[in-house]
Amino acid sequence: xxxxxxxxxxxxxxxxxxxxxxxxxxxxxxxxxxxxxxxxxxxxxxxxxxxxxxxxxxxxxxxxxxxxxxxxxxxxxxxxxxxxxxx
Numbered sequence: 001x002x003x004x005x006x007x008x009x010x011x012x013x014x015x016x017x018x019x020x021x022x023x024x025x026x027x028x029x030x031x032x033x034x035x036x037x038x039x040x041x042x043x044x045x046x047x048x049x050x051x052x053x054x055x056x057x058x059x060x061x062x063x064x065x066x067x068x069x070x071x072x073x074x075x076x077x078x079x080x081x082x083x084x085x086x087x
Contacts, residue, residue: 007034010042013049022053024084025060032083044074 011034015027026049037045048056048070058064059079066075 006042010034010046010049014045017049017053019053019057022057025081026056028083028085029078033077041074044072048074048078 011027011030014030015023017023017026030045034042034045055064059066059070059075060081062079066079
């Protein structure tokens, strides 16, 4: 378990989005990568969680373009979806 209260709060929010698909996508991204994030990357992720699930999922699936403000290395990692387990 993570001893950092900020990371515990972020993890909870990432896994309780409102739709199961968004939970697996956003929560899975957090679980896979958060241990390596800088403060700036953590802040980016917290801002991402303020976006609507429909937008985040659309970006992830490639059905809507990612806005310029979200472009960069973090979004590149997110779009790989290498953290989502398909069964």
